[in-house]
Amino acid sequence: MLLNDVTLREASQMPGRDYSIEQKVEAGEALDDLGVPYIQTGFAVTGERDREASRQLASSVSAETSSLARSIVDDVNAAIDAEADIVDIILPLSDSQLEHTLGKSREEAISMADEAVTHAETHGLTVHVSLMDAFRTEIGHLVDFFERFPVPEYINLADTVGARTPKTVQETLDALGESVDINQIGVHFHDDMGVGTANTLAAFEAGVTKADVSVASLGERAGNAALEEVVVAGEADHGYEFGIETNRLVPVCERVLDTLGESVQPRKPVLGEETTTHESGLHTVAMLHDPSVFEPFDPTRFGGERHLLFGGGTGRAGARILIERAGSEPTDERIDEVLSSLEREGPLTLDQATDLAERD
Missing domain, CATH: 3.20.20.70 (Aldolase class I)
Known part of the structure; x- marks a missing residue:
């Protein structure tokens, strides 16, 4: 066609x-x-x-x-x-x-x-x-x-x-x-x-x-x-x-x-920013391992970007991964500290959330 x-x-x-x-x-x-x-x-x-x-x-x-x-x-x-x-x-x-x-x-x-x-x-x-x-x-x-x-x-x-x-x-x-x-x-x-x-x-x-x-x-x-x-x-x-x-x-x-001079709604399929943005704790944790778990297509395949956001709803599993990515031991105390900071400063991008995990 x-x-x-x-x-x-x-x-x-x-x-x-x-x-x-x-x-x-x-x-x-x-x-x-x-x-x-x-x-x-x-x-x-x-x-x-x-x-x-x-x-x-x-x-x-x-x-x-x-x-x-x-x-x-x-x-x-x-x-x-x-x-x-x-x-x-x-x-x-x-x-x-x-x-x-x-x-x-x-x-x-x-x-x-x-x-x-x-x-x-x-x-x-x-x-x-x-x-x-x-x-x-x-x-x-x-x-x-x-x-x-x-x-x-x-x-x-x-x-x-x-x-x-x-x-x-x-x-x-x-x-x-x-x-x-x-x-x-x-x-x-x-x-x-x-x-x-x-x-x-x-x-x-x-x-x-x-x-x-x-x-x-x-x-x-x-x-x-x-x-x-x-x-x-x-x-x-x-x-x-x-x-x-x-x-x-x-x-x-x-x-x-x-x-x-035209624009699209944030939820417009493919082009809308929110269609490739994920903040749910369940989603972001899974997507840190394999993005296709919650994506119908890889946006980078078409020149787009995916955005993983971390905040108050990230959850302990997500905080654990962020701490590990920051090169630290994900103790219960560290996880609590990171979650508290995410709730206060979020939503943050993956890079920002990883930096936060390094600081805490």
Whole structure:
């Protein structure tokens, strides 16, 4: 599975965001350093800012750049002007989306897509097509679309409102795989029900070969499948690295967030500081022997850090280990002294707690 990072486009659609060209270019170059093969630079028709950021990234990154476009020739022309390698043409296909967002019949929508795809191809762009609300579209309509559009490199199935779970994603992909080439399928999941990453992994297990992700789930509403979560879970459970520099994952994601002026909650999976911080006495004692006892993954494997904290709840076993690490005999008296000091001065890092054990 190849990853298409949509942070620059999706994050721009969050309320109140107004990233500069410089911010978008710096964030895009950071993602390129990570080895992400596709970077969606923006929605070119929205303005010169997105187009100029796309032009600069197209000339400075190794990744293939893509620009989103509606099934409208003018949108495709904007992507051409933005010098994108790929135009990602979006099209509503479910009944409700056709009625309420496009106001056209399915045949009219497909005719629009045909015109836009043909125009993009004649101007030398690689074409991807993203079908809005695809996971709530009848399988027959999806199969028909694949059969009528064999040329796009990928046809992306978008769970536009995050309405599906791994079970229904798997069912849809299994049914679709009976009639179309699974290698032409890409996926785009939103996290409205908290399963964007799980849905992406379900698609990976089904054989899908491209998936949209964003750093820290940045994106409209609850955001998208998180780049860092997909990579860490894929490596931990499948031994699969998605072709990126996994040892730089956390620092690059942090760099992107800093560049865009965004932040994450302390308990955000993978990137949140508290997710790799341990203070419970039971946890820290075990982790001094073997960190994997209370870790799903080694954060240092992805460029992160673990933090063991020691304080009033450390317990006698933890104090004993600290004293031994300090090179002293862990007598009952020494353990009591260290515990008293930890309760008074904690929470302390491992190095600080070891220094304290040396002093007491």
